[in-house]
Amino acid sequence: MxxxxxxxxxxxxxxxxxxxxxxxxxxxxxxxxxxxxxxxxxxxxxxxxxxxxxxxxxxxxxxxxxxxxxxxxxxxxxxxxxxxxxxxxxxxxxxxxxxxxxxxxxxxxxxxxxxxxxxxxxxxxxxxxxxxxxxxxxxxxxxxxxxxxxxxxxxxxxxxxxxxxxxxxxxxxxxxxxxxxxxxxxxxAYFSAGGALSYTDPDTWVTAEELRQLKQNKFDIFVSFEVGGDGRIGDCTSNHVKKAQADDLAVCKIIKERIRLVPPLFAEERSGRLELHR
The missing domain is CATH 2.40.50 (OB fold (Dihydrolipoamide Acetyltransferase, E2P))
Incomplete structure (x- = not known):
């Protein structure tokens, strides 16, 4: 009781x-x-x-x-x-x-x-x-x-x-x-990416040209991700409803391949988010 x-x-x-x-x-x-x-x-x-x-x-x-x-x-x-x-x-x-x-x-x-x-x-x-x-x-x-x-x-x-x-x-x-x-x-010392820490400005993770090529929907990019012990981005998901996720998931693929974050020490550094306006 x-x-x-x-x-x-x-x-x-x-x-x-x-x-x-x-x-x-x-x-x-x-x-x-x-x-x-x-x-x-x-x-x-x-x-x-x-x-x-x-x-x-x-x-x-x-x-x-x-x-x-x-x-x-x-x-x-x-x-x-x-x-x-x-x-x-x-x-x-x-x-x-x-x-x-x-x-x-x-x-x-x-x-x-x-x-x-x-x-x-x-x-x-x-x-x-x-x-x-x-x-x-x-x-x-x-x-x-x-x-x-x-x-x-x-x-x-x-x-x-x-x-x-x-x-x-x-x-x-x-x-x-x-x-x-x-x-x-x-x-x-580092840039903030929604809790995760980045060596580079998250606004530069995806180029302007890459953003222009993403035309599945009109919404801004909004994704959440997990950070592994080596700083690599693991699970990355869209924060939009299912029918508006295509561009977010395309960005997830880009940043998982391209970005290495600061290896996390504290709990809040093990996850992050990225918001890009267009």
């Missing part, structure tokens, strides 16, 4: 985040962007201010940058269906260990994640849900079920980061930052 409830929650938030850059059904990924400040600590209290939730953090560690205050008030907002993206992190409860990632001290947090060290007590389903979520979506669920402990495999669905019993948080944060900086350098 715990897994079923959590899976339903993940699917719910996954749907909300379709048009957003973050998805609350997954843990915040600190390797996506470098942070200027990373702090860690324990949630000592939580509540609402002006209708929006917050959590007070007793700061125990400063992993990156400078932070001199003993406490930090993390604020976030509630997705209300108006189009604003959900915040990049879980709701927090008293007693949770948490890592918080900041651009600076004045702006909103880039993201945060509750930390579960394997071997410590698991949270209950109730601990992983906000009061609003319980009232709106789980009001009819018996209290005994909400008080059931989740399993370790359930935790990622609720935004937890799972770490080994002997994991060194300083080392983990340092590795995260190294990966984020590497990702940033790669994105600056």
């Amino acid at each position: 715990a897994a079923a409830i959590l899976l339903g929650l993940a699917l719910f938030f996954g749907g909300l985040a379709e048009a957003c850059t973050v998805d609350r059904s997954l843990p915040y990924d600190p390797t996506e962007y470098p942070a200027k400040i990373v702090i860690g600590g324990m949630v000592t209290g939580e509540g609402r201010s002006a209708g929006e939730p917050f959590a007070d953090i007793q700061v125990s560690d400063v992993f990156v940058g400078t932070f001199t205050q003993p406490t930090f008030r993390l604020k976030w907002w509630i997705y209300d269906g108006s189009g604003r993206c959900s915040p990049p992190g879980p709701n927090l409860k008293k007693g949770q260990q948490v890592l918080i990632y900041l651009h600076d001290l004045d702006g909103e947090a880039m993201g945060w994640t509750a930390v579960h060290r394997i071997g410590t007590e698991l949270p209950s389903i109730r601990d992983t849900l906000s009061e609003q979520e319980i009232a709106q979506y789980f009001a009819d669920v018996p209290a005994s079920r909400l008080d059931t402990k989740v399993t370790v495999s359930d935790l990622p669905l609720t935004g937890y980061r799972i770490i080994r019993p002997d994991a060194d948080l300083n080392q983990l944060v340092s590795m995260d930052q190294d990966a984020a900086l590497l990702r940033e350098r790669r994105q600056a």
Whole structure:
């Protein structure tokens, strides 16, 4: 039952985040962007201010940058269906260990994640849900079920980061930052092809003359493709309806034979897309 409830929650938030850059059904990924400040600590209290939730953090560690205050008030907002993206992190409860990632001290947090060290007590389903979520979506669920402990495999669905019993948080944060900086350098050094990285401008992959020769339909070219470990383009498909795919598939053939991309390191680099206007 715990897994079923959590899976339903993940699917719910996954749907909300379709048009957003973050998805609350997954843990915040600190390797996506470098942070200027990373702090860690324990949630000592939580509540609402002006209708929006917050959590007070007793700061125990400063992993990156400078932070001199003993406490930090993390604020976030509630997705209300108006189009604003959900915040990049879980709701927090008293007693949770948490890592918080900041651009600076004045702006909103880039993201945060509750930390579960394997071997410590698991949270209950109730601990992983906000009061609003319980009232709106789980009001009819018996209290005994909400008080059931989740399993370790359930935790990622609720935004937890799972770490080994002997994991060194300083080392983990340092590795995260190294990966984020590497990702940033790669994105600056190469051309973007919808996630995949290219040595050359994707607008030049197909010549103007080749585009003129493609006259099966009037639409712009729009294809998606997978990138192999050696940078070669693998599966390439049209993003148009079947009757308008001929020109897209012709371009797929051209770029599969001609283009070698930057071998992928990160998940988003393993797939890409090409859009050509004509």
